[in-house]
Amino acid sequence: MxxxxxxxxxxxxxxxMFIKEFRSSIIKRVLLAKGYDIALIDRALSDLQIFDQQFFAKYKIVDWSDEKQWLQERSIRISNFVNGDNLLAEQLFHIALDTHQYQLxxxxxxxxxxxxxxxxxxxxxxxxxxxxxxxxxxxxxxxxxxxxxxxxxxxxxxxxxxxxxxxxxxxxxxxxxxxxxxxxxxxxxxxxxxxxxxxxxxxxxxxxxxxxxxxxxxxxxxx
Missing domain, CATH: 3.40.50.1000 (HAD superfamily/HAD-like)
Known part of the structure; x- marks a missing residue:
């Protein structure tokens, strides 16, 4: 130097800074609290990895509109996997935002x-x-x-x-x-x-x- x-x-x-809790951990915790079976949750999270690969093969995230689309679509994907509840998809979208998970x-x-x-x-x-x-x-x-x-x-x-x-x-x-x-x-x-x-x-x-x-x-x- x-x-x-x-x-x-x-x-x-x-x-x-660092992330206090990653979004996959938050999603798992929320779904467990709602009473969903752990095996079903794990399969849903594995399916999200497939979704992410498919999404990024087609699109690039440049700004917030792109990131929003990605987070909304993956929230719908996991909601459809466990029960198809639109309200659950909305909740998962909001809790998946990393901004407030960062800590100095x-x-x-x-x-x-x-x-x-x-x-x-x-x-x-x-x-x-x-x-x-x-x-x-x-x-x-x-x-x-x-x-x-x-x-x-x-x-x-x-x-x-x-x-x-x-x-x-x-x-x-x-x-x-x-x-x-x-x-x-x-x-x-x-x-x-x-x-x-x-x-x-x-x-x-x-x-x-x-x-x-x-x-x-x-x-x-x-x-």
């Missing part, structure tokens, strides 16, 4: 507060509208100069084109930019574009605080 960094690009999920890691806010005093901050995330909205519900959008969501630009990490697009859109010099992601393939792809990059491994006890410590250490002049 070189000490000439003036900008930081963050991944979102696994770096800034405990250190995120305090680290962002300190880093924005020294660096320009950005986000590059493989995500859709429901994650984009989480920046508002969690109250952290104001920390970032710009946020780039992969579905909006039609490319995703680790494709080279999205890094090139981000550097251009954010007006950044790759050599003075730090990228942080929890997936090694995304880190390697950033480095291939000349961007300094850090692999955040929370499963090994790392956090944004340890990343910040490395930034501070790299910026100190040699004595």
């Amino acid at each position: 070189k000490g000439n960094i003036d900008s930081i690009i963050f991944d979102a999920g696994g770096v800034l 890691y405990s250190e995120t806010l305090e680290v962002l507060e300190r880093l924005r005093e020294k660096y320009r901050l950005f986000v590059l995330s493989n995500a859709t509208a429901t994650l984009d909205w989480a920046f508002d519900s969690l109250g952290i959008r104001q920390y970032f100069d710009k946020i780039m969501i992969s579905s909006y630009v039609g490319s995703e990490k680790p494709n080279r084109e999205i890094y090139v697009h981000a550097l251009s859109s954010f007006a950044l010099n790759p050599s003075s930019t730090m990228f942080i992601d929890d997936k090694i393939e995304n880190v390697v792809a950033a480095q291939a574009c000349g961007i300094q990059a850090y692999h955040l491994q929370r499963n090994k006890g790392e956090s944004l605080s340890s990343f910040e410590e490395l930034l501070v250490a790299s910026s100190k002049p040699y004595l």
Whole structure:
């Protein structure tokens, strides 16, 4: 890590925030609470995987209208599988929205507060509208100069084109930019574009605080 960094690009999920409960778990919990048989629920969830494969073979999610169509159709699919109740389909659609399932890691806010005093901050995330909205519900959008969501630009990490697009859109010099992601393939792809990059491994006890410590250490002049 070189000490000439003036900008930081963050991944979102696994770096800034995490999902408290995934939609499949929520759907299963709700259906169990309504008294549906566990074997039937498991078959319905397996059928959803088939539906998703078929849907994404035909369509791409670009904006909220696309994501809404996907979530509505999969809610109808699982409802039809268990009982064909339109009201159940409506309920499953609303509880499947991930936006309010995102939660910040405990250190995120305090680290962002300190880093924005020294660096320009950005986000590059493989995500859709429901994650984009989480920046508002969690109250952290104001920390970032710009946020780039992969579905909006039609490319995703680790494709080279999205890094090139981000550097251009954010007006950044790759050599003075730090990228942080929890997936090694995304880190390697950033480095291939000349961007300094850090692999955040929370499963090994790392956090944004340890990343910040490395930034501070790299910026100190040699004595």
